[in-house]
Amino acid sequence: MNSTLELRDVTKVYGSGATEVHALRSIDLTVAPGELVAVMGPSGSGKSTLLTIAGSLEEPSSGEVIVGGEALSTLSRNERARLRRRVIGYVFQDFNLLAGLTASENVSLPLELDGTSPKAARVAGTAALDALGLADRADSYPDELSGGERQRVAIARAVVGERRLLLADEPSGALDSANGEAVMRIIRTTCQRGVAGVVVTHDAQLASWADRVVFLRDGRVVDQTVPPPGPESLLEPDPVS
């Protein structure tokens, strides 16, 4: 199957014995290139664990994670690190920008760490900032940017280069509604260019930007939205009086 991300029967257990916690139970999830999937669920449902495992920041207790056709369990530590630098981009609720670097340096850093020359990395970083309307903020430091601008820099950093998988954890949780909508528009547009996206959130307004919404409960996928969405009756024009 042509998918960018695939989780097969993924389970994650923390602790053991009496303190054992099943964070994820037999998760199967496939995300195609260009598809934006939102994962919704209450606190403790396993959303963030799912994201960290999908992004190779954590290993599952059992099951398989396949990113860009490569099973993570077959990769060495170094190969997984390279995959994280080249293929996977993260966006966090609190932006996670490095305070001592400019916007442009923050965005180009992953490329430089991956061996790209500083000049080429800077060009790619500027292009990514430009695509998000931040060309004139390239030399600003994070504390000189608004919350919305910081998150756009974080998205630019997550998609710079040839990233194919964008993972976002409550990406607009710290923003007001206008900036939150702007962030989701950017993520949606990014996915429409062929990037596979996963956004975890408890916010239905954010989730509604996704092509598909998957619902987690107690570490298990219990449901997902089905297109075409919803009966039409409630959306028919009201009879006017």
Added chain:
Amino acid sequence: MSVRHALLALVSEGPKYGLQLRQEFEERTGEVWPLNVGQVYQTLQRLERDGLVESDDEVADGPQKLFRITPDGQAELGSWLRTPPDLSSPPRDDLVIKVLIAIRLPGIDVRDVIQTHRRYLVELMQQWTRVKADAAPDDVSLALVVDAELYRLDSVIRWLDAADGRLRRTGLVPIGEPTGEPATAPTIEPAKPTPGPVAARRRAGVRR
């Protein structure tokens, strides 16, 4: 939705013809509420009867007739804009009643009932969000209409989430070990291509 007061507002901007009022009404309401010509003229006749608008007597009814607002019409419009709509609770809320009944019913997992409604509401929100995503950036009326729908649906989902959490805390539903298969066994495969914004707009009854 008061067509009567919306037309009064449009006429308050200056004298206008019936067809012009129909077009402007649809533009101002994000084209979500289509209006037929008969409704426009019928409403204008009533406004004239009530002394809120006036027209030239010598012109016969029809497209050539120009309507203007009267002082009484201005007063009525000002009063209507500042009068809060009735937002008191409905006598019964079907969704609340369904959840209340599901709590005590043998053989029914109230979490699955809640999830069924949650999914339905999220699907509606996806439809509206696509309409918004597809809207022209300067189409403020449509964005406002869509936001109103999104916030309304979101508030119902928040209630469902709160109910879910409250039921867990009070022990009315189990925590942790799932009791069995969910009501709707999910197939977690990539969704079929989602309907484009045009289709969503059409389904949503929104016309360009």
